[in-house]
Amino acid sequence: MTVLHAWRAARVTPLGELHAPHRMTAVLVRLTVQVVLVASLWNGLYDRTPISAGMSREQAVTYAVLAVLASRLRELDQYAGRDTVIQHMHFGTIVYWYLRPLSPARYHALRALGEQVYGAAWALAGYAVCLAAGVVEPPRSAAVAGVFVLSLLLGQLVLYHVMLLLDQMCFWTVRNSAAMLILIFAQNLMSGVYAPLWFFPAWFRTLSTFLPFQATLNVPLSLYVGRIELSDAPLQLAIQAGWVVLLHLFTRFLWRRAARRVISQGG
Amino acid sequence: MNAVRIAWRVTCLNFRSQLEYRTEFLLMIAIGAIWQVSVIVFATVLLTRFTGMGGWDSSDVLLIPATRMLAHGLFVLVLGRMHGIGRFIQEGQIDVYLLRPMPVHRQVQLQYFPTNAIGDLTVATGLMIGALSRSHLDWNAGRITYFVVCLVGGMLLEAALFTAVASASLRFPTADYWSRWLEELLGTFGSYPLNVLPRAVGGLLTFGIPLAFVAYFPAAVLTGHGHDTGVPYWLAAASPVLGVLAYLAARLLWRWSLDHYTGVNG
Numbered sequence: 001m002t003v004l005h006a007w008r009a010a011r012v013t014p015l016g017e018l019h020a021p022h023r024m025t026a027v028l029v030r031l032t033v034q035v036v037l038v039a040s041l042w043n044g045l046y047d048r049t050p051i052s053a054g055m056s057r058e059q060a061v062t063y064a065v066l067a068v069l070a071s072r073l074r075e076l077d078q079y080a081g082r083d084t085v086i087q088h089m090h091f092g093t094i095v096y097w098y099l100r101p102l103s104p105a106r107y108h109a110l111r112a113l114g115e116q117v118y119g120a121a122w123a124l125a126g127y128a129v130c131l132a133a134g135v136v137e138p139p140r141s142a143a144v145a146g147v148f149v150l151s152l153l154l155g156q157l158v159l160y161h162v163m164l165l166l167d168q169m170c171f172w173t174v175r176n177s178a179a180m181l182i183l184i185f186a187q188n189l190m191s192g193v194y195a196p197l198w199f200f201p202a203w204f205r206t207l208s209t210f211l212p213f214q215a216t217l218n219v220p221l222s223l224y225v226g227r228i229e230l231s232d233a234p235l236q237l238a239i240q241a242g243w244v245v246l247l248h249l250f251t252r253f254l255w256r257r258a259a260r261r262v263i264s265q266g267g
Numbered sequence: 268m269n270a271v272r273i274a275w276r277v278t279c280l281n282f283r284s285q286l287e288y289r290t291e292f293l294l295m296i297a298i299g300a301i302w303q304v305s306v307i308v309f310a311t312v313l314l315t316r317f318t319g320m321g322g323w324d325s326s327d328v329l330l331i332p333a334t335r336m337l338a339h340g341l342f343v344l345v346l347g348r349m350h351g352i353g354r355f356i357q358e359g360q361i362d363v364y365l366l367r368p369m370p371v372h373r374q375v376q377l378q379y380f381p382t383n384a385i386g387d388l389t390v391a392t393g394l395m396i397g398a399l400s401r402s403h404l405d406w407n408a409g410r411i412t413y414f415v416v417c418l419v420g421g422m423l424l425e426a427a428l429f430t431a432v433a434s435a436s437l438r439f440p441t442a443d444y445w446s447r448w449l450e451e452l453l454g455t456f457g458s459y460p461l462n463v464l465p466r467a468v469g470g471l472l473t474f475g476i477p478l479a480f481v482a483y484f485p486a487a488v489l490t491g492h493g494h495d496t497g498v499p500y501w502l503a504a505a506s507p508v509l510g511v512l513a514y515l516a517a518r519l520l521w522r523w524s525l526d527h528y529t530g531v532n533g
Contacts, residue, residue: 023441030448037456037468044463045317052316082357178294178383185301194305194455199312 009107010114012083017118031072031126038064039135053199059225062136063196066221069123069130070152071193083111085167086177098262105255108167112160139224147233151220154240159216161247162187168251171258191217198227212243273369274377281380292382299343299386306332306458307394313459321460326401327490332458333398334414335482336391338421339453344384346426348376350450352433353443361437362530371525372518375433410489417485420507424481425453427513434517434524449476457481462495469497477513480506 017023042064046057055063085108088094097104130136139145166180173179188194190213197205197218208214219236222228228236285292310332314325343350352375355361364374404410428449435442457478461469473479479496484503487493493500 020441022439023444026441026444033471037452037464037472040464040468041456041459044465045313045320047463049317173291178291178298181298182294182301185298185305189305189308194309195312199316200308 005102006106006110009102009110010117012111013115014118027072027122031068031122034068035065035126035130035135038068053196055196055198055225055227058137059227060196063192063221063225063227065130065136066127066224067191067193067196067217069126070217070221071188072119072122072126085170086180089170095262098259104259105252108164109160112163116156116160137225140226143230144223144226147230147237148220148224151223151233151237151240154237154244155216155220157244158212158240158247159187159191161244161251162212162216164251165247165254168254168258171254171261186211187213187216190214192221193217196221198222212247215240215243270369270373274373277377278380281377285380285382295382296386296389299340299383299388300390301386302383302454303336303340303387303390303394306336306454307390309455310458321463322495323460323490323492326398326403327486327492328460329394329398329401330486330490331460331482333391333395334417334421334486335453335457336387337395338418338481339425340384340387340391341418341422342425342429343381343387345422346376346429347381347384348378349426349429349433350446351443353436353440353446356436356440356443359530361528365528372521404490414485414489416507417482417489420510421481421485422510423514424477424506424510427510427517428453428476428478430514430517430521434520437524437528452476453478453481457483459483460487460492462497466497473498477509480509 017027039061042061043057046052046060050056052060085094088097097107100107102110127136131138139148162183166183169179190197190208190211192214197208197214200208208218219228219240223230223233223236285295310328313320314328320328352361355375355378360378361371364371367374399406429446432442432446432449435445452472456464456472461472461479461483464472469479479498484493484496484498484506487496488500488504488506493503496503
């Protein structure tokens with residue numbers, strides 16, 4: 001029965017997307033154009049520069065294109081589904097999360113799991129096309145591929161908890177859209193979505209090592225393109241796992257505190 | 268005159284309402300600034316790591332993001348509420364606006380004060396000062412006038428793009444998805460010389476999604492790269508005119524879409 005509840009909660013977003021073909025077409029068009037533009041930009045930049053910041057053209061293009069594909073994992077049109085925490089807080093419907101036979105923390109995690117699996121299908125299909133078209137390079141060895149997959153999974157867990165922190169912030173602040181935008185911006189900038197972190201100054205990369213954002217995307221992508229050697233992978237995986245544990249404990253604490261703040265209409 | 272007075276009073280009240288949540292107010296200014304700083308960071312990274320961009324030197328390249336940012340800041344300040352119209356439609360706000368004795372478009376623009384525009388414009392002005400101080404161009408009256416006209420044209424072109432998406436949102440609320448993508452595209456690919464891209468891709472960003480006309484073509488004409496843009500010189504130079512025409516067309520589309528708006532209950 002628990003499995004059935006979990007399945008029903010996890011499939012909400014994918015089902016919503018599958019019943020909106022125009023939205024899926026939009027995702028397909030946007031993803032295609034974005035991949036073409038990003039690959040063209042980096043290829044164009046490398047026209048007269050064979051190596052930059054220690055990265056070859058192939059490494060830079062692969063990193064940038066994979067970053068675009070990976071960013072699809074959590075970028076669904078959740079707002080249209082009216083099931084974001086900020087919308088529930090705005091309309092006062094967050095209270096229903098506390099009236100179901102499923103804890104809000106579990107419901108949130110299951111919804112995110114469904115979204116990430118659905119997003120992964122898009123990313124995987126995009127990766128297969130890019131690989132076949134020669135836009136991205138294949139991993140150098142089976143070991144690199146294995147470590148990359150493990151690192152990507154850990155990175156997605158870190159990303160889930162970072163996004164959860166954003167959602168949990170809604171319980172404490174009436175207006176928090178600016179703070180959310182700032183955190184999303186920091187996540188994109190410091191994870192390598194805008195540009196591979198290897199191109200940024202040394203002080204910026206040092207700063208990034210103390211924050212969880214680079215663990216979401218920069219680490220798995222750097223392992224894939226060979227900027228982080230396999231010998232350094234255990235340390236990087238351990239750091240990612242450390243962030244997962246730390247953020248999980250913190251968000252679990254926040255769920256307990258958040259529950260005390262929820263009141264139904266009328267108090 | 269009465270309409271202007273009402274618009275001004277509503278704007279002042281909106282500004283005061285934004286001040287009610289002081290932290291959010293300051294963060295909104297910060298977010299405007301931070302988004303724009305991201306463009307500067309990316310441009311700086313590219314300029315320092317690669318030998319120029321598309322044959323442009325760094326001072327000329329900087330004029331593109333500076334122009335785009337200023338045009339964008341003005342758009343956010345004056346006409347930017349078109350960007351979030353999907354939410355107004357979802358929440359049924361448009362139905363309320365239709366009952367009031369004020370044009371719906373004006374009511375949308377007076378929905379709230381765009382605090383983030385303060386941050387946008389502050390950073391854009393800073394970048395423009397930086398770009399101008401590095402510039403070797405002779406900033407005579409003609410060039411300054413053309414530049415100001417280009418800023419207005421860029422603002423109107425961006426407004427036209429978002430108004431077109433907003434018009435689509437009136438029929439298909441999820442079309443709002445495209446406005447976020449459009450903003451992302453403008454922020455990244457609207458800030459660099461497009462001749463660094465393959466011709467077909469540059470053509471897409473010129474004739475498909477005309478973001479080249481916002482800042483790239485005006486900056487190319489001002490810096491003497493107007494003949495190397497891949498389009499006739501006169502077309503690149505006429506970018507501000509295209510902005511005006513596109514905005515007028517977008518407003519007609521908005522009016523037509525509003526006439527055919529049926530609301531959530533049909």
